[in-house]
Amino acid sequence: MSTRPRATTLYFTRDYLIVYLDDARVIQVPLIWFPRLYKATPEQLRNYNWIGRGTGIEWPDLDEHLSVHGFLTGQH
Numbered sequence: 529m530s531t532r533p534r535a536t537t538l539y540f541t542r543d544y545l546i547v548y549l550d551d552a553r554v555i556q557v558p559l560i561w562f563p564r565l566y567k568a569t570p571e572q573l574r575n576y577n578w579i580g581r582g583t584g585i586e587w588p589d590l591d592e593h594l595s596v597h598g599f600l601t602g603q604h
Contacts, residue, residue, distance in 0.1 A: 534582030540573050555599045564590040
């Protein structure tokens with residue numbers, strides 16, 4: 529039985545969201561894919577919470593919710 533990978537660390541560059549997973553993969557996605565994140569201030573980007581022990585990420589100030597599964601399947 530396979531378990532879904534979980535995010536363990538999150539970083540931002542000027543143009544990218546970078547997520548480290550517990551299975552050693554690193555996902556880098558363009559911020560432009562997520563207009564709320566792209567337009568957010570650095571403070572808003574830093575204010576995030578893990579959902580489901582790392583299966584998702586939420587930014588309460590921005591009303592943005594993303595899943596690790598979505599990153600891996602290219603859904604944005």
